[in-house]
């Protein structure tokens with residue numbers, strides 16, 4: 007780790023069961039009883055410790071990983087309207103001018119690409135189960151699930167899709183779920199290509215249990231799938247050993263950092279699935295895991311930012327610092 011990171015709370019795994027029953031509170035995270043300032047003392051604001059962070063990063067190659075929803079765009083009622091502001095877009099573009107940058111989202115790649123609309127970043131969709139990286143300029147190894155392809159813009163890319171074999175079953179599950187939730191007002195099934203999001207943000211409180219039962223009973227018939235919970239959403243994913251943490255490792259290797267010791271990954275995210283990436287950064291013992299949260303919560307992140315506005319300030323500051331060094 008670049009600078010002394012504060013002592014971490016108990017393991018993320020041990021809290022996941024509790025999370026499954028937390029949806030009535032709304033955000034599927036385990037909140038802690040600390041006040042925000044007590045919590046921040048354990049997870050200092052990345053803006054407040056910025057100078058120390060960059061001092062420790064000197065001479066190291068920062069690699070930036072950014073989650074999308076709740077990090078680059080605020081959480082909104084309608085998932086289709088979670089647009090990113092132009093100001094945030096320029097901040098990400100600026101950061102990506104100086105550091106290899108990846109957007110790692112639960113959304114399918116096409117959707118997140120449509121929101122972000124930047125060419126100088128790489129995209130990992132479906133919680134890291136769909137990674138598209140430009141062919142030729144990066145250090146691709148021989149991976150079983152990687153194939154060369156041409157994307158919609160005509161660029162040669164390498165697609166890494168470890169859950170490709172599940173695509174037909176995912177479509178089958180989507181049909182079943184859509185049929186079953188169609189009479190529950192506000193419920194929405196989102197096709198994220200290699201995973202499915204069943205949203206209940208706009209569902210009446212008394213109908214949330216019915217949604218949970220529908221998801222549980224549907225997925226029971228497909229034992230090769232599992233359910234996790236995010237921010238007012240149940241997510242159905244293939245039961246494979248792949249997550250945002252594994253995606254971070256794959257991307258570090260593809261960016262060419264597997265045999266080097268002068269890189270420093272920064273990962274900024276707000277959701278439970280981002281904890282897998284925070285865990286990897288803690289395990290490799292280098293880098294800055296930063297949680298976006300306006301509430302104290304259990305996390306493996308060492309640092310914090312309150313909301314997407316603070317994320318934007320942090321990104322701009324980082325780009326400005328690097329620009330001044332040039």
Ligand SMILES: O=P(O)(O)OC[C@H]1O[C@H](O[C@H]2O[C@H](CO)[C@@H](O)[C@H](O)[C@H]2O)[C@H](O)[C@@H](O)[C@@H]1O
Nearest residue numbers: 074075081082083085088111112203207237239
């Ligand atoms: O990994 P992420 O990029 O953070 O994506 C996680 C999920 O985000 C989206 O849902 C969440 O944001 C919506 C828009 O603000 C909100 O309406 C919803 O309640 C949240 O759960 C997205 O729609 C999901 O597909 C992603 O998996």
